[in-house]
Amino acid sequence: MTAPATTNNRYGAVLLIVGAAVFTADVSVLRFLSPDVPFAQIIFFRSLCQLIIVAVWIGVRRPALFGSSRWPRLVVRGLTSLVCWWLYYASFQALDLALASTLTFTTSLFVVAMAPLVLGERIGLLRALTTVAGFLGVVLASEVNGLTVEPGVLLGLGSAFVAAILIFQNRVLARSEHTATIMFWIGLVASAGTMPGAVSSWTALDLSDVLLLATAGSLATVGMLFTVEAYRYGEVSALATFPYSRILFALAIGYFVFAETASVRELLGAAVIVICSLVAGGARRSVGQV
Numbered sequence: 001m002t003a004p005a006t007t008n009n010r011y012g013a014v015l016l017i018v019g020a021a022v023f024t025a026d027v028s029v030l031r032f033l034s035p036d037v038p039f040a041q042i043i044f045f046r047s048l049c050q051l052i053i054v055a056v057w058i059g060v061r062r063p064a065l066f067g068s069s070r071w072p073r074l075v076v077r078g079l080t081s082l083v084c085w086w087l088y089y090a091s092f093q094a095l096d097l098a099l100a101s102t103l104t105f106t107t108s109l110f111v112v113a114m115a116p117l118v119l120g121e122r123i124g125l126l127r128a129l130t131t132v133a134g135f136l137g138v139v140l141a142s143e144v145n146g147l148t149v150e151p152g153v154l155l156g157l158g159s160a161f162v163a164a165i166l167i168f169q170n171r172v173l174a175r176s177e178h179t180a181t182i183m184f185w186i187g188l189v190a191s192a193g194t195m196p197g198a199v200s201s202w203t204a205l206d207l208s209d210v211l212l213l214a215t216a217g218s219l220a221t222v223g224m225l226f227t228v229e230a231y232r233y234g235e236v237s238a239l240a241t242f243p244y245s246r247i248l249f250a251l252a253i254g255y256f257v258f259a260e261t262a263s264v265r266e267l268l269g270a271a272v273i274v275i276c277s278l279v280a281g282g283a284r285r286s287v288g289q290v
Helices: 009-030 039-061 071-094 097-104 107-118 125-142 151-173 179-200 207-233 242-256 264-287
Strands: none
Touching: 009 207, 009 242, 039 071, 039 179, 039 207, 071 151, 071 179, 097 151, 107 125, 107 151, 107 242, 125 242, 125 264, 151 207, 179 207, 242 264
């Protein structure tokens, strides 16, 4: 058990932005992997790194956190993560990078739409409009000119929908469970769930690929830590726009690390995302909604 945290949307937003930066670093590291590494192995290493890191921390600091009377909910949370990850990577295999990336940000739309029904949060008109506008900024920055209904699109939307469910699960579980407990069970369930696929498609890895996978898995663990903590303090509808900041970090890393020059549309879309994030954060303080 852990004491319920006082709602602090500003602090939650900061944690979520830091988490977005770490997740961007995670994806950037994976770009240096050999193209022969199957994504099943990537998911397995990510899950295993999280399991090992959190298990060591719990074992040294607070062994009681391994268990929970609400373990069935934690298993469901781990299974939901597994489904989300598989849909996510499958969509990136089926679609081009720009379209697949854009679809991941529809998670915020699902969150805003579901928040009143799931948690009874009042989102307010301003927050709803800025969330939609933020999504349009993502579309603009990603330079998507059209959308056709194809299996890959359905996979991407499915991943975004499941990711929205994960956000609500984080919010509910964080009221009673320690962050380390939540992350341990996610790592445990996801590692067990991805092991069959990883073994069946196993590819011999060079030392450099192993180190890259370990680094990416560690970064992903830290990013998830910040994300889970963010929803412990912030309301899901109030934080819905801030994951868009991830595309800003992607633009920066693309330019400085991979020599990718941002287009005018990317820069305009980034500006829209920043403005919407600021307005959405201010809506809670000035109007007092939610």
